Amino acid sequence: MELLKAIALGLPMTLLVTAVALGIGSIVALPLLAGLRSGKTAVRFLTRAIIDLLRGIPPVVWLFLLFYGISAGSFRLSAFGAGVIGLGVVAGAYLTEIFRGALGGIKAGQWEASEALGLDRFTMWSKVIGPQGLRVAIPGFTTYAIGLLKDSSIVSTIGVAEIVYLTQQSARTSGQGITVYFIAAAVYIMLSMPIGMLSRNLDIKMRKAVAR
Amino acid sequence: MNTIFQDILDYGPALLGGLRISLALTGLSLLFGTILALVFALGITSRNKAFRWTSTFFVEIGRGAPALVLLQLMYYGLPNADITLSSFTSATLALTWTASAYMAEYIRGGLAAVPGGEIEGAQALGMSQQDTLRYVTIPQGIRIALPALMGFAVLLFQATSLAYSVAVPELMSQAYSAGSSSFNYLSLFIIAGAIYAAISIPATWLSVGVEKHLAKHL
Numbered sequence: 450m451e452l453l454k455a456i457a458l459g460l461p462m463t464l465l466v467t468a469v470a471l472g473i474g475s476i477v478a479l480p481l482l483a484g485l486r487s488g489k490t491a492v493r494f495l496t497r498a499i500i501d502l503l504r505g506i507p508p509v510v511w512l513f514l515l516f517y518g519i520s521a522g523s524f525r526l527s528a529f530g531a532g533v534i535g536l537g538v539v540a541g542a543y544l545t546e547i548f549r550g551a552l553g554g555i556k557a558g559q560w561e562a563s564e565a566l567g568l569d570r571f572t573m574w575s576k577v578i579g580p581q582g583l584r585v586a587i588p589g590f591t592t593y594a595i596g597l598l599k600d601s602s603i604v605s606t607i608g609v610a611e612i613v614y615l616t617q618q619s620a621r622t623s624g625q626g627i628t629v630y631f632i633a634a635a636v637y638i639m640l641s642m643p644i645g646m647l648s649r650n651l652d653i654k655m656r657k658a659v660a661r
Numbered sequence: 662m663n664t665i666f667q668d669i670l671d672y673g674p675a676l677l678g679g680l681r682i683s684l685a686l687t688g689l690s691l692l693f694g695t696i697l698a699l700v701f702a703l704g705i706t707s708r709n710k711a712f713r714w715t716s717t718f719f720v721e722i723g724r725g726a727p728a729l730v731l732l733q734l735m736y737y738g739l740p741n742a743d744i745t746l747s748s749f750t751s752a753t754l755a756l757t758w759t760a761s762a763y764m765a766e767y768i769r770g771g772l773a774a775v776p777g778g779e780i781e782g783a784q785a786l787g788m789s790q791q792d793t794l795r796y797v798t799i800p801q802g803i804r805i806a807l808p809a810l811m812g813f814a815v816l817l818f819q820a821t822s823l824a825y826s827v828a829v830p831e832l833m834s835q836a837y838s839a840g841s842s843s844f845n846y847l848s849l850f851i852i853a854g855a856i857y858a859a860i861s862i863p864a865t866w867l868s869v870g871v872e873k874h875l876a877k878h879l
Contacts, residue, residue, distance in 0.1 A: 505858035505865070507819035509833060510850055517840065518847030599727035606729075606826055613729055617737065626738030630730055638725035 452629050455619040456636060459612035463640075466533055466601040466611060471594055473537025478544040485549055503542035508603050511535040516607045532604035536597065543593055551586035552578070584655045591648035595641045602637075612636060665848040672839040672849065679835030680856055682749070686821045686831060689753050691814055694760030699799070701765035702772060716765070723762020728820050731755040736827035752824040760817050764810055771806030772798055807875065811868035815861050822857070832856060 484496030503511075516531035526534070555578060563573040605614035616633040620626040697719075704716025723731070735751035746754070775798050783793040803810075825833040836853035840846040 501862050501865070502858055505861035506854040507822040507833070507857055509822045509825065510836075510854045510857060513833075513837065514847065514850040514854065518850050599725075602727040602729045603823065606823075613727065613733070616730070617733060620733070620737050624741060626741040627734065630734035630738045633730050634722055634726035634734070637727060637730065638721065641725060 452619055452623060452625065452632060455615055456612055456629065456632055459610060459615040460636070462609060462611040463598070463601055466529070466536070466604055466609065467594070467598045469533040470536035470540055470601065471597060473533060474540025474544050474597075477538055477541025478548055481541060481545040482548050482552075485545065486552075500542045500545055503539050508536060508539050508600060509606060511539060512603060512607055528604070528607045528609045531607060532601075532609050536600060536604070540593070540597055544590070547589040547593060548582065548586055550589065551582045554585040555581050584652075587648060587652055587655070591644060595644055598640060598644070599637055664845055665851065668839070668843060668845060668848045669852060671843070672835075672852075675835050675839060676832060676849075676852060676856065679830060679832035682829065683818070683821045683824075683831040683833075686749070686752060686756060686824060686829065687814070687818045690756035690760045690817060690821075693753070693757040694764055694817075695810075697757065697761035698764035698768050701761060702768040703794075705765065705769055706772075719758065720762045720765050723758045724766070728756065728759045729823050729826060731758050732823055732827050748824075748828040752821075752827055752829045755827075756817065756820065756824070759820070760813070763813055767806045767809040767813065768802065770809075771804070772802035774805045775801045804875065808868055808872035811871060812865070815864045815868065818864070819857065819861060 481496055481500060484492050485500075487493050487496070512531055512535040515526055515535050516528060519526060519531075559577055559581065560573075563577045568577065601611065602613040605611055605617065608614070612633055616629050620629045623629065701716040701720050704712045705720065707713045707716070732752055732755040735746065735755040736748060739746060739751065779797055779801065780793060783797045788796070821829075821831055822833040824831050825837065828834070832853055836849045837846075840849040843849065
């Protein structure tokens, strides 16, 4: 029970890191998405290179680069800051691909109809394409969010006190390594189940709301 | 920029030595992982209860728990049960577990996607159940799953960087120790990142190429 309490203390931090990184990722994904859809070949090429680089380098390397590598005078990122920025930017690259795929799933008729109705670009994106794209993107988005929940454990390597960090500590002090790590594994599995269920419910609800 | 070149000269050999260990870790966990994944893929859909439950247990934990938890479980946890493994062995075991769990799902999906007519055809030809599985279902199922498996292999290579936390002297930990002796973390992590990217990015292109190539035949 003591062990469970020690691990539970890290739970809010794990959720916070996941949520903030997901938020940063969603924001970063928008300019990248615009870059991929740009009419200029050079812009498309550059965006593709950025995305490939973000995905081609392991998250740990990004975190260490930000945490140990970046310092200007006395300025250094905190472990939390480096953690969420690193995970967030990498998430941005993956989410860009998910959003791009979702836009590809929208029928050509929707674009044509918006144009035929003379909608301006803002109305087209906010009222027609955006909501439909969001719905298509939900399954991919939540799958990625569940992956990110597990990847958030990587911030323990730079000292953010989330589940794995506290698990490691209590494994050292309690001498019951196997038990604590299995509890930690169970916590992660139990955390990802409700997110998955929520996503499926949301998907069903939104499927009903959208006419075909 | 100059410091980067100097660091490449000074620490290049150590980093490449680390890369060799990262690649060995990737190769071994892929090899054992693929074999186990095939067993689990058949196990999840098996009618034998014990086989199905054990497979589901390993697959659910392997996919549900972060790789970092499994790595540390093997390295810091197992000694409590009087099993002490070297850091490389425990990292191989942990990554094999993760890899087999994910790949089991890809392979299961691939096997399920083999058209029913193929299996009926094999039965009509009087092939035994084992022969159908070995000569018809598995070769075609693996072929369908191949692009996803290759994409996963790239992620697994990247995941070996987590073995740093259990004292495996792979690329990441070489970069870190070089950084702490030169006080130039930034340039060393840039070099390490470039090495990871130089392998991951072309490998991803390869898996996309294979996917396009196979799509023509399916």
